[in-house]
Amino acid sequence: MSERSAYVNESGGHPVPAVLAGVDGSPQSTAAAHWAAGEARLRGVPLRLVHAWPWLTDGESAFAEPDDLPAAAQRVLAAAAGEVRERHPGLEVRTDGVLDAPVDGLVAAAADTDLLVLGSRGRGGFTGLLLGSVSMAAAARSSVPVVVVREPGTAGGGDGPEVVVGVDAQDPQDEVLAFAFREAALRGARVRAVHGWDLPPVFGYAGGAVPATEIAQLEALEAKLLSLAVAAERERHPGTAVVEDVRLGAARGLVDASAGAALVVVGRRHRSIEFGPRLGRVAHAVLHHAQAPVAVVPHG
Missing domain, CATH: 3.40.50.620 (HUPs)
Structure with missing residues (x-):
């Protein structure tokens, strides 16, 4: 098929x-x-x-x-x-x-x-x-x-070789990843799975520069979590190339990766309440600043 x-x-x-x-x-x-x-x-x-x-x-x-x-x-x-x-x-x-x-x-x-x-x-x-x-x-x-x-010529994007998807590697959402991989497969594009992470608060309390070795160790751990998060969709779409991209800062990483992309995919949790904000900070930022069409996929 x-x-x-x-x-x-x-x-x-x-x-x-x-x-x-x-x-x-x-x-x-x-x-x-x-x-x-x-x-x-x-x-x-x-x-x-x-x-x-x-x-x-x-x-x-x-x-x-x-x-x-x-x-x-x-x-x-x-x-x-x-x-x-x-x-x-x-x-x-x-x-x-x-x-x-x-x-x-x-x-x-x-x-x-x-x-x-x-x-x-x-x-x-x-x-x-x-x-x-x-x-x-x-x-x-x-x-x-x-x-x-966006209107063509105002923000660029839309015809690139990648579908960019934001992944919370510690809490990956199947619906969001499945949507991104299917869209990439339809276009013959690769998936760029972007996992943005932040330094633990303890580093902020301690003050001063964070040792490079500790940052590298933390980044290696986040990279392993990302690999696990996308493993199931990789198996379902063996013909789709995947780039695993770990960056400091979730929203900024997705916005930067959006330049020239075919589509940027972010998640949005289903909410049962009728009032109050329903978009998370990452989805909100990407919708405002991404340089490609943005797909918001409800989950949960």
Whole structure:
């Protein structure tokens, strides 16, 4: 069985329904739609383009018929679908309008798909921000992996030979590693497994320079833990090259490794609470600063 067919049919032989991309007419969402189209081709599934917007009425939460969709929403979807079909001929492209707040609508629409793809910023917000509130909130709440894509030319990345994945070698997450290895196999890329570690607090209390020999010993231990963490996925994907990369500082290591990468993969723990932050500090930093598309994979 090929890597592609293993990816598409891994859940009891049922194909992945679709890759979903949120569009709103912004350059970033157009870039996300094209990235999602390429991903849909790799997976052999349709692409769904979804435009979500809030609609305030006197007690009515949604229109009954598709013909009631506002003309502006139809134009956004038609324009995005036209661009995608022109660049990706033969790809099945579906469009859907969702009458809901953008985050709620996109997260709900993605629940029965395998991947949600969003632009880093939409039409609203401040132009100086690298990541918009919709992308951040969706990445924090979605039950499926979310890929955040920047507009081409603003942050680089996206076509490199590596899929970079952040690994907590002391608490590796199977879902995150499996996603990264499958994405690398689809692209014929290698995996760069980055484990960022920090010096134990005792060194900070002691003050002064840390002996190089002790740093080397600690780094060697972290490297062994990383090897153990990726061993199972190495065995499942014998044709995928793997680079094990141990660095001081998790977020900085991933951001540095993102330059020229095809994709950066980080994890995000499922949370049962409805309020408060849901992205860890590493995922948050990578989403804001990585130079490649970033996949946030829920786990736990």
